[in-house]
Amino acid sequence: MKRLTTQRQAILDLINASNRHWDAEEVNRELADRGHSVGIATVYRGLTALEEAGLVASIQLADRKRYERADKQHHDHMICTECGAIEEFSHHKIEALQEAAALEKGFEMSGHQLVLFGRCARCVGESTERGKL
Amino acid sequence: MKRLTTQRQAILDLINASNRHWDAEEVNRELADRGHSVGIATVYRGLTALEEAGLVASIQLADRKRYERADKQHHDHMICTECGAIEEFSHHKIEALQEAAALEKGFEMSGHQLVLFGRCARCVGESTERGKL
DNA sequence: AAATTAAATGAGAATGGTTATCATTCCGAT
DNA sequence: ATCGGAATGATAACCATTCTCATTTAATTT
Numbered sequence: 001m002k003r004l005t006t007q008r009q010a011i012l013d014l015i016n017a018s019n020r021h022w023d024a025e026e027v028n029r030e031l032a033d034r035g036h037s038v039g040i041a042t043v044y045r046g047l048t049a050l051e052e053a054g055l056v057a058s059i060q061l062a063d064r065k066r067y068e069r070a071d072k073q074h075h076d077h078m079i080c081t082e083c084g085a086i087e088e089f090s091h092h093k094i095e096a097l098q099e100a101a102a103l104e105k106g107f108e109m110s111g112h113q114l115v116l117f118g119r120c121a122r123c124v125g126e127s128t129e130r131g132k133l
Numbered sequence: 134m135k136r137l138t139t140q141r142q143a144i145l146d147l148i149n150a151s152n153r154h155w156d157a158e159e160v161n162r163e164l165a166d167r168g169h170s171v172g173i174a175t176v177y178r179g180l181t182a183l184e185e186a187g188l189v190a191s192i193q194l195a196d197r198k199r200y201e202r203a204d205k206q207h208h209d210h211m212i213c214t215e216c217g218a219i220e221e222f223s224h225h226k227i228e229a230l231q232e233a234a235a236l237e238k239g240f241e242m243s244g245h246q247l248v249l250f251g252r253c254a255r256c257v258g259e260s261t262e263r264g265k266l
Numbered sequence: 267a268a269a270t271t272a273a274a275t276g277a278g279a280a281t282g283g284t285t286a287t288c289a290t291t292c293c294g295a296t
Numbered sequence: 297a298t299c300g301g302a303a304t305g306a307t308a309a310c311c312a313t314t315c316t317c318a319t320t321t322a323a324t325t326t
Contacts, residue, residue, distance in 0.1 A: 106254030
């Protein structure tokens, strides 16, 4: 029960070979482009299976779920509302304080999701440039 | 432009009169039950309009968006993965550290979303009870 | 107050990400 | 080689949300 099939291996290889945050559609397109076309349903099931196995990680954004490599240290995300870029950051103190807040409410924490929204350095820079011209 | 119509007032009253986190469907049903039935599209548009006007606040969860009163101090949420209960908490230090993390990346932060997942005190208690019997 | 104009409503169609269905194929274990 | 439980793929179904568009409502102007 729970097999690492050819298709799942292809999905896993794809994700492991990059630092991107992939959604199902992108994985599907990329595999197709590489000639290993896989049914979209299989992609969804594969991503779920891989995540359950701890082989990939995910962030659930408002509109879609995105998957990334699991072999990184824990981190949270900053998303640029202008260009969509996703940056990662981690702050051990924030983690600790979350635990503290949970404890205070008698809450048995199993996970969390922290996303910062704003404009990335590049977009801020570009709009500043434009302002100067 | 942007009117506080009868329908929107009804939605606003509903939300203001409770501490719940409502989704569009629930608002729709509750209004119908009270005899002020409103089209579901109007509920969605109304909630959006009220939020833009700063009259209600929202949290975007994976599956659906939920709305709550806006007249509370800023807070984040803990969601019980067992019973679905939503609790609120706030921690000024976490906020400060988020800003710091953003700054460090040259990120111009405009907002954030922090959600803790786990089991609420009640659900933890109940499963402990069952264990004892 | 009547006319004008912009915004809001409601019903239903459409969208888009994701999951379910089901017949078929694959793979591991007997 | 066979049996049985997974996985696959195509497609239908789901479900929250948005869009369309004809109609109604309300604010503004004459």
